[in-house]
Amino acid sequence: MLLRAHADMYAIRRFEEHIMRLFLRGEIAGTTHLCNGQEAVCVGLGYALDEDDVVAGTYRGHGHILARGSEELRLAAELLGRVDGLCGGRAGSLNVFDPTRNYIGSFAIIGGSIGAATGAALALKGTGRVAVADFGDGTTNQGYFFECLNFAKVYDLPLVFSLENNGYMEYTPIGNVTARPDDLAGRAEAFGIETERVDGMDVRAVYEASLRAVERARAGEGPQFLEYRTYRFVGHSRSDPGDYRPEGELERWQERDPLTLSRRALTDELGTPDEDIAAREQEVDERLERAIDAALASPFPTPEELEVLS
Amino acid sequence: MLLRAHADMYAIRRFEEHIMRLFLRGEIAGTTHLCNGQEAVCVGLGYALDEDDVVAGTYRGHGHILARGSEELRLAAELLGRVDGLCGGRAGSLNVFDPTRNYIGSFAIIGGSIGAATGAALALKGTGRVAVADFGDGTTNQGYFFECLNFAKVYDLPLVFSLENNGYMEYTPIGNVTARPDDLAGRAEAFGIETERVDGMDVRAVYEASLRAVERARAGEGPQFLEYRTYRFVGHSRSDPGDYRPEGELERWQERDPLTLSRRALTDELGTPDEDIAAREQEVDERLERAIDAALASPFPTPEELEVLS
Amino acid sequence: MIEFRHAIIEALADELAADPSVFLLGEDVAAAGGVFKTTEGLLERFGPDRVIDTPISELAMTGAAFGSALMGRRPVLEIMFGDFMALSMDSLINQSAKWRFLSNDQVTVPLTVRTAVGAGGRFGAIHSQNPGTWLHNVAGISIVAPSTPGDAYGLLRSAVQADHPVLFLEHKRLFSMKGELDRGLVELGTAAVVREGADLTMVSMMKGVHDALQAADVLAAEGTDVEVIDLRSLRPLDLETVVRSVEKTGRIVCVEEGPVTGGWAAGLVGQLAAQALDLLEDATIVSAPDLPVPFSPTLEDAWLPGVERIVAHVRARLAGV
């Protein structure tokens, strides 16, 4: 499984590198938020979920969407604003989602994912299905977050709060504007919600903790809270060079790049031959090449669509 | 001081009884929310504050306004919608306030008082003045509450969170819709805010705890949180008979009526003669009689006012 | 004859009975039956999974209602007073109203939001507003506002059955009003001519419709034959019905319980002018002053457009003043 996880994380990384390139070439307009560095959360959490579990994510959602199994071609096409996009080009990177994979939204409003997942969990209660609310550290200062912690606990909803703590809002370090920033999970504990802090760079740790939480929620034990400690290796969005980082911080975290960790574990612990890893990576590279090309070949929607609708 | 406190609590109780009578007589229209049972919080907290400290309260605000020293005549006139009202009749019971006494609002939106007091505290930081946010238990499930806990702690604001936990929202027991209802103060602790739980029926306990909190805030130790355990002896608002209460609950709490407790302490502990207490109470009765009569004699505002303004 | 509030209970009960995916949520709606008693008895009939008391958490409630709608449920959310809608708007505007469009029509959001609105009850500035206009410019939702028990029933059932978000406004001064209930559905987005007349078209909503009808009676006695239209829907606007009426009368007076700037009345007249300027001999608006709703009875009565002001306005207008 680790080899597959490695390949899936690798695919997310490469996919977003393609996206960045398309941006710089002017093929993609507007803005985009990459999860570069946070892939272990996407994949490890994704593996812990069943197909009919439900995920609500954020504008930083490409990785989670791919982890749900959505087609790379269609995701790329969406970011390019093409008809073959997951949302026909209407949504774009900030808002893209894939209801066919039970990924119900990339919420561009901070906290929106939590409200929606809370409602999904309300609808799923008693069905054995679970909903996941994905969000970032900055979101733990938002009203939606707290109200939904209470709401989910009151009705014992099958909801997993998935906090990706990458240490930053857009450009502001979370500690600058947050009380007790080292204990964000403590905010959930105040509601009597079970929490776990997880190494968000280690895909196996993410998977195992996520599975525990998901299974508890599935078993009717009410909402669960996971705090993944992670880091984004790139700026907040396209235009951000990330100057606000203290010197050396990025480099320290890069030593724990989820891809480095998984590659090392594959080699050192499981004795996976380098060629096997390389072969899988090459497979991904080729697949993505094809997907991006196909996405670029997809036409733009015609303006007539709007006239029909309104 | 206890005799004065007793008289002040007694005045609030009697004032609101007048108001209720005026309501039933149709002299006051709309709705009104009495703090009957919660007077010890108003008076004990009020005594702990300086004149230039600032209070933001709720629609259940008459007691706090009187505790700030606002004129009974003008408060009554406001509830009657008369020109001599604290707000010229524009605000009414739900919204009445008295900026001349640094009582900056009776917030009819749950949580509004907390936001406003947070801002007042931001403005007062470093001046030695303190702001108080008064609110109820139902408000501890509201986004404003949590966001402001964080906000106040981040900037170390001179703010006292004053939670009057009377066990009920409008008609719903707080425990029905609240995670860990017995530890609402724990929600503040998750932000590293110092908290204290206080017997809200005992005016001396309220005063002492409030003074400690206010002095800490004044000294620059950042936001403080007080949970007063209290009870309202009447319905949520005019039209509510309070049927939702379990049998015997009201009676149990009435044994701890703040007026009973203060009267007992005066007699048993301080040996205050009954006549002294009775004399003070009669003084209040007569003063209120005059105030209410004067308020009733105040004219209604003329409609022309609106034309001038718009 | 049935009270407006009972028509709402009936509509909710009939929808709850007809469709297991329908459920209600809101503050004090279950055990207490709602502060306006518009959900009384429903907890007892349908149980706590279908009628849910919530904490005071408008963000969570509205977000959760949306999320459950995405999963195929049909939530009916009560926001106690319309004034509190300001706390619900994010999820309505940025989620419910947009998701179908964003999904490329893959999902629907069958959400109904009910809320008690309007002035005249001495509730003051923060419990008397008309939040319909706050959402009037938001594509993707419907906004309806009945003036009779029959319409309340028919529109509410249509709202719950609709596959898109509907804001359903209940005027506080109508809750005790009585009227017929024939259990017919009323199509969203349709206005109704509630009094025929040849001289002048008067358009209003909710409580204002009853004021308009009274004013029409007074004016009839003076020889002015007023046609009264109950707009019933703020979004979409049923311009067609209004145009048809103005074709006959050439004159329109809108009566709005709120300030004119940014109100629905000015918008309606504007769209009418843009579509049928030639028809218009006269177009005016009776509205509230540009001020919050005051508490004091004398002031609130002066703030409200009311029968007298409407009548005086029409008289002056017809006299060419």
Next chain:
Amino acid sequence: MIEFRHAIIEALADELAADPSVFLLGEDVAAAGGVFKTTEGLLERFGPDRVIDTPISELAMTGAAFGSALMGRRPVLEIMFGDFMALSMDSLINQSAKWRFLSNDQVTVPLTVRTAVGAGGRFGAIHSQNPGTWLHNVAGISIVAPSTPGDAYGLLRSAVQADHPVLFLEHKRLFSMKGELDRGLVELGTAAVVREGADLTMVSMMKGVHDALQAADVLAAEGTDVEVIDLRSLRPLDLETVVRSVEKTGRIVCVEEGPVTGGWAAGLVGQLAAQALDLLEDATIVSAPDLPVPFSPTLEDAWLPGVERIVAHVRARLAGV
């Protein structure tokens, strides 16, 4: 010549320097200088007590800004994108807009809220809205929206100096636009005739003003002399300036970046009709379709009113189509 975003920085800097009660707060406004770089350098000049980075807490920020204003401070709150205003509205509507009135004029609320609005930047449905109309019906606030660096400066300073709440809208597609800066103040609530013409009055705001001016150039070449009015203020509406123009032209076309229903354009035409119907030979609106803002460039361009659609509309209208 100075960029629009620099005009904003200049206005803020001049107000911060002139009045110690002025302070800024918002997400990423201090250390990072704002995501649109409209507060760059201000932390360095005025220090962390005057330029405050906040958590992502729109309720708390807006409530706290209000509370500080009650204490005599002059907060300038940045809500990063106008779309997020939905989370700020409660405090604006239910507190800031009402407190002076409720207090019987004992207190004032000198609050300015700045926010980046508008479509055309490929930011999609939740980062492109025009929230001015959400608050258009709310008495007690002003809403202004400049189209040039000079007006941005002059209106922003007036907003900060005003003793009541002002919502200040900054269109994203204008931030890099250059223009003159004479450091003059601009009175709130005033429209400006930005191009004189005799045949037709065209009214727009923000980016739309530039589209209107371009359209006017095209139409001028065809012999149609268009007067362009920059409305600049949604609340209050400067009807007078519009009426004066229509007295001359008899025709009005409004260009609005948003749906027509509930928009400012229909409201403006409606108020105009109610006040000066006789002047109007023609009144129309060029607006966006009744849909959220789509992401895809082809769709977004089609959604926007734009020079071409404006020109085509006027041509058709004048041809009596």
